[in-house]
Amino acid sequence: MNDSVPLSFSSPSAPYTVTLEATVLSKMVSDCTRAGAHETGGILIGNYSSDGSIALISEITSHPKDSISSSVTFQRGIIGLKELLAARWDEGFHYVGEWHYHPGGSPEPSGPDIHAMRSIATNAKYSCREPILIILGGRPPREVKLSVTVFQANRPSVRLNPFYYL
Ligand SMILES: [Zn+2]
Structure with missing residues (x-):
């Protein structure tokens, strides 16, 4: 895996392009590899370009300790996130969405x-009207399938391209 080139995902009907730092993908792959047959996940942290056309994901969290997971479900917990987001806010970064793992499966939401x-x-607590969902499927690290989808409250969700396959 090339650890320095960011990945870009886009669609003509999406509100913005999503750019993923290569280090973010590496961390996702290693978290999923460690999780084995269980789902895992966390939140996406980043920011938007000043014209709103690009969402940069600069960081992801591992699963908070109070998350609940099985081989087919993942309920992300909240422990530690408030403090982390407060610290990132001061640096210009904030919550932009969620990610999780479908072990051995399709990255389809x-x-x-x-x-x-x-x-x-639609939840004011998140202050995020167009949250991103990244799902990693397959059998990492040797097989990685990634889907990136943008959600909006009153419109259909938009799947961004490419469907990433490593
Ligand atoms: Zn899922």
Whole structure:
């Protein structure tokens, strides 16, 4: 894996392009590899370009300690996130979405995944009206499949391209 080139995901119908730092993908792959047959995940932290056309994901968290996971579900916890986001806010970075792992599976968002992202888009606590969902599927580290989807409260979600396959 090339650790220095950022990955870009876009679609004509998306509100912005998503750029993922290569270090972010590496961390995601190593978290998923460690999780084995269990789902894992966390939040995406980043910022938007001044014209709003690019969302840069500069950091992801591992699963908070109070997360609940099985081989087919992941409920992200909250321990430590408030403090981390407060510190990042001072540096110009904030919450931009969620990520999780589908062990051995497709990176396609499930019905509950879509429902959860729609409620984040309309939840004032998140202050994030167009949250991003990244799902890593496959069997990392040797097989990595990545989907990037942008959600909006009153519109269909938009899958960005490419469908990343390593
Ligand atoms: Zn899922």
